[in-house]
């Protein structure tokens with residue numbers, strides 16, 4: 329029993345250590361921050377990050393801890409990302425990945441390649457995470473969504489977000505069409521950048537005026553086009569979530585879902601709606617243990633452990649590597 333409690337943290341430790349060791353050994357330019365300052369110090373950083381991953385796994389394997397620890401770790405990820413960017417921009421370019429700056433607004437993952445006519449590193453990274461972990465980008469890995477998660481802290485409103493699909497579809501259409509027009513008319517880089525900054529600032533306003541009040545991630549579930557892409561493409565990954573027959577329809581879990589994916593109609597259907605990111609917060613709210621992870625025919629507890637192994641390992645590795 330005791331070993332069971334340590335098997336997930338140990339697996340996360342080994343996977344994170346392996347992933348970062350591969351980067352340390354195979355990539356010519358030092359990717360780990362410590363290695364950029366002192367030769368071989370990258371190995372100490374790898375050890376610390378792998379231990380961090382193991383600690384997070386230890387905490388998050390208990391369903392009651394998920395909402396709190398997901399918020400803490402997602403916030404850490406975002407703070408590390410933006411701190412490195414700020415230091416890098418102030419002249420210490422060791423804190424930048426390539427030095428080729430692009431705006432840290434998720435919309436750019438979609439609009440940037442359309443406007444420039446070529447894929448970016450961030451877009452490739454995003455696609456890889458969707459293949460590996462489905463929607464975890466929007467619950468553990470996005471540098472911007474962590475702010476919406478903070479804004480929505482507290483017990484979620486039971487109020488359903490209305491016209492969600494229509495609003496999301498319209499925004500993603502406008503972003504794609506807008507990027508095509510900017511490219512078509514050869515709009516200068518500065519103008520395109522200012523438009524993107526405006527889009528990002530509008531997103532922050534949505535967090536302040538809507539997410540904060542509703543205690544739901546209104547920015548991520550209704551406005552961000554990358555969230556919409558994740559909602560649709562996450563099914564290329566086999567992980568799913570379902571509600572089994574032990575559900576008493578008490579609706580307690582609704583207060584735990586920041587993504588508006590557990591409204592009464594969804595619960596009656598036995599599965600969260602399209603905006604579910606498999607974040608796992610709702611497991612803490614169900615005292616009947618009715619909400620479960622699914623991965624092919626694997627037992628639901630093993631499916632959840634596998635999902636935690638992949639998402640926490642990716643999260644920890646990205647803390648070491650994700651920068652602009």
Ligand code: SF4
Pocket residue numbers: 434465466467470471472473474476547548549552553554555556558
């Ligand atoms: S919806 Fe957008 S801002 Fe929110 S987590 Fe996903 S990509 Fe990030």
Ligand code: SF4
Pocket residue numbers: 569584585586587588589590600603604605606607608609610611
């Ligand atoms: S239904 Fe559960 S797992 Fe899905 S987004 Fe909501 S809280 Fe997270």
Ligand code: SF4
Pocket residue numbers: 571574575576577578579580581582595613614615616617618619
């Ligand atoms: S908290 Fe559990 S039992 Fe209650 S409605 Fe949600 S899934 Fe069903």
